[in-house]
Amino acid sequence: MIHEKAVVTENRRLAEGVFSTVFRTEAARISKAGQFVMVGTGSDSRLLKRPISISGADPLSGELRLVYRTVGYGTTELSLSKEGDAFDILGPAGNGFPVEKASGKKNILLVAGGIGAPPLLYLLRELKKTGAGGDCITAVLGYRGEKYGLFLKDEFEKEAKVIISSDDGSVGVQGTVMDAIREKVTEADLIFACGPLGMLKAVKGYASEKGIPAYISLEEKMACGVGACLGCVVKTAAEDPHSHVNNARICTEGPVFEASEVMI
Amino acid sequence: MSVDLSVDIAGVSFKNPVMDASGTFGSGMEYSEFVDLNKLGAVVTKGVSDSPWEGNQTPRIAETPSGMMNAIGLQNPGIDVFIERDLRFLEGFDTNVIVNVCGHTEEEYLKVVERLADQKSVRMLEINVSCPNVKTGGIAFGTDARMLEHITSEIKKKAAQPVIMKLSPNVTNIAEMGRAAESGGADAISLINTLMAMKIDIHKRDFAIANKTGGLSGPAIRPVAVRMVYEVSHAVKVPVIGMGGITNGEDAIEFMMAGASAIAVGMYNFHDPGAMLKVIKGIEDFCEKTGVRAVRELTGCVG
Ligand SMILES: Cc1cc2nc3c(=O)[nH]c(=O)nc-3n(C[C@H](O)[C@H](O)[C@H](O)COP(=O)(O)OP(=O)(O)OC[C@H]3O[C@@H](n4cnc5c(N)ncnc54)[C@H](O)[C@@H]3O)c2cc1C
Ligand SMILES: Cc1cc2nc3c(=O)[nH]c(=O)nc-3n(C[C@H](O)[C@H](O)[C@H](O)COP(=O)(O)O)c2cc1C
Numbered sequence: 187m188i189h190e191k192a193v194v195t196e197n198r199r200l201a202e203g204v205f206s207t208v209f210r211t212e213a214a215r216i217s218k219a220g221q222f223v224m225v226g227t228g229s230d231s232r233l234l235k236r237p238i239s240i241s242g243a244d245p246l247s248g249e250l251r252l253v254y255r256t257v258g259y260g261t262t263e264l265s266l267s268k269e270g271d272a273f274d275i276l277g278p279a280g281n282g283f284p285v286e287k288a289s290g291k292k293n294i295l296l297v298a299g300g301i302g303a304p305p306l307l308y309l310l311r312e313l314k315k316t317g318a319g320g321d322c323i324t325a326v327l328g329y330r331g332e333k334y335g336l337f338l339k340d341e342f343e344k345e346a347k348v349i350i351s352s353d354d355g356s357v358g359v360q361g362t363v364m365d366a367i368r369e370k371v372t373e374a375d376l377i378f379a380c381g382p383l384g385m386l387k388a389v390k391g392y393a394s395e396k397g398i399p400a401y402i403s404l405e406e407k408m409a410c411g412v413g414a415c416l417g418c419v420v421k422t423a424a425e426d427p428h429s430h431v432n433n434a435r436i437c438t439e440g441p442v443f444e445a446s447e448v449m450i
Numbered sequence: 451m452s453v454d455l456s457v458d459i460a461g462v463s464f465k466n467p468v469m470d471a472s473g474t475f476g477s478g479m480e481y482s483e484f485v486d487l488n489k490l491g492a493v494v495t496k497g498v499s500d501s502p503w504e505g506n507q508t509p510r511i512a513e514t515p516s517g518m519m520n521a522i523g524l525q526n527p528g529i530d531v532f533i534e535r536d537l538r539f540l541e542g543f544d545t546n547v548i549v550n551v552c553g554h555t556e557e558e559y560l561k562v563v564e565r566l567a568d569q570k571s572v573r574m575l576e577i578n579v580s581c582p583n584v585k586t587g588g589i590a591f592g593t594d595a596r597m598l599e600h601i602t603s604e605i606k607k608k609a610a611q612p613v614i615m616k617l618s619p620n621v622t623n624i625a626e627m628g629r630a631a632e633s634g635g636a637d638a639i640s641l642i643n644t645l646m647a648m649k650i651d652i653h654k655r656d657f658a659i660a661n662k663t664g665g666l667s668g669p670a671i672r673p674v675a676v677r678m679v680y681e682v683s684h685a686v687k688v689p690v691i692g693m694g695g696i697t698n699g700e701d702a703i704e705f706m707m708a709g710a711s712a713i714a715v716g717m718y719n720f721h722d723p724g725a726m727l728k729v730i731k732g733i734e735d736f737c738e739k740t741g742v743r744a745v746r747e748l749t750g751c752v753g
């Protein structure tokens with residue numbers, strides 16, 4: 187893991203309240219899809235770092251991209267950053283998506299609810315690189331509605347078949363990503379998902395009903411990001427490797443878990 | 451001029467007065483990528499109990515102004531796994547190992563203390579009688595002076611290593627608690643544990659952490675901690691280890707001047723994994739600049 191001041195090389199708005207910020211950092215050289223970085227704030231009263239998924243990394247140029255929604259102090263500060271600004275970054279943290287599970291699969295489904303899309307874009311590109319999934323990757327992206335902006339949609343469309351859902355029905359299937367899946371997806375033999383907890387619960391239910399392995403990326407409040415504080419746990423079906431009490435650390439054993447392993 | 455950073459606490463010598471505060475540094479393993487553990491005065495482990503503890507529901511943490519609240523609930527794998535994994539790991543380093551012990555009942559504390567008696571690599575025990583996030587036992591021992599004296603003396607009967615009693619700040623008279631620990635036979639006293647606090651998420655109309663209350667730590671509590679270290683160190687003869695919001699060398703010096711013989715860095719490790727090394731450097735720089743030859747001369751120099 188790297189801990190350093192990373193310099194912003196690009197920052198732009200993608201949609202209402204959604205931004206894409208690129209950093210130059212050594213972390214880009216060792217990161218995997220599904221991992222995240224802890225980003226420090228510039229404030230000496232906001233001392234915890236913010237966990238944000240990596241949405242792309244180029245090991246050659248050392249550039250690492252974050253795509254995030256502004257919700258509070260830290261993400262707003264990031265969204266206001268300019269080229270040359272530096273942020274404290276710790277990472278890459280977490281396990282990442284198990285890309286190797288895709289080998290030999292014929293119908294890979296990526297399911298993203300809202301701001302869950304960024305890590306799946308990185309995953310999609312990694313899957314394409316390994317050749318796994320070939321041309322049979324479908325991405326289901328859930329948005330609020332057209333007027334709020336369909337961030338990352340074009341980038342997904344370049345590499346996968348895309349199905350859209352929107353809360354207000356202004357684009358794609360009206361409803362949730364699950365409504366879109368039930369309506370449009372006929373086959374899947376592997377699922378990767380990231381999004382709000384309610385969506386992940388639904389994906390877990392769908393996967394178990396259909397007998398499909400599903401890897402989901404979870405969120406929790408984090409203090410350390412390295413497995414030391416035990417703040418970020420999730421109940422697990424089996425004994426966790428750290429404390430042996432069926433409470434795995436999302437920052438370390440996760441954030442990606444096989445859906446049936448976690449009691450969400 | 452080279453500064454002598456070494457300190458002595460209850461007959462144990464430390465290469466410098468800096469250690470982590472229990473629960474903020476795992477067992478050192480988690481941070482060993484960022485911090486050369488050999489450079490620390492000691493590594494204080496996360497609280498360990500007789501059997502595995504699950505801890506509290508999530509969310510367990512919340513950011514607060516210049517600090518954070520936590521209600522982890524002392525999740526830990528229990529003493530057996532701890533000895534085989536964490537202690538064996540720490541044995542590979544040239545630093546003092548201090549094991550932080552927790553329990554619900556007197557018997558539970560004593561079982562852990564006895565289990566550690568033949569572990570030569572454990573240099574000291576720190577007894578957490580002050581965790582605000584565990585409903586039974588624990589904090590009761592830390593907020594009632596008679597119970598504190600009693601449990602200290604029972605632990606002293608079984609302990610093979612010097613015993614540090616870790617005090618809760620959630621009391622009216624901290625000096626009295628310090629005296630109770632001392633008369634129970636404590637070899638040293640550490641303070642402060644976290645302050646009981648609450649945060650409400652007004653948008654969710656709910657508590658920010660599932661346990662409702664949590665322990666406040668970080669720079670926000672530093673002035674309270676300095677005052678308590680001062681009061682306790684003036685009320686007892688045993689050495690005091692000070693903590694609460696330390697971020698740099700100057701904060702550490704402040705605690706030492708208030709009466710601490712050594713200090714611990716807690717939640718600031720989360721902010722900067724390299725914090726403790728900077729604290730050590732900062733202490734050394736301060737001493738050099740101000741002509742202090744041995745850092746221990748600073749202990750209690752104010753008041
Ligand atoms: C593994 C992981 C990956 C994430 N990836 C992304 C991503 O790619 N894009 C994105 O927009 N968001 C992502 N999030 C959510 C992101 O962490 C929060 O939106 C962010 O921490 C909010 O910080 P703030 O300072 O803007 O908000 P504030 O409300 O000021 O934050 C206060 C505190 O609460 C924490 N916090 C608030 N919301 C969350 C949350 N949802 N999850 C965890 N901690 C939270 C903050 O980290 C901070 O400690 C991810 C969360 C996790 C755990
Ligand atoms: C996440 C977290 C976990 C903690 N766990 C323990 C523990 O297991 N045992 C203990 O005695 N104190 C524990 N503490 C208290 C700290 O050791 C320390 O006393 C307190 O946080 C004040 O120091 P600080 O302000 O530098 O963090 C914990 C604190 C935090 C923030």
Ligand code: FES
Pocket residue numbers: 407408409410411412413414415416417418419435436437438
């Ligand atoms: S955030 Fe500290 S253990 Fe996960």
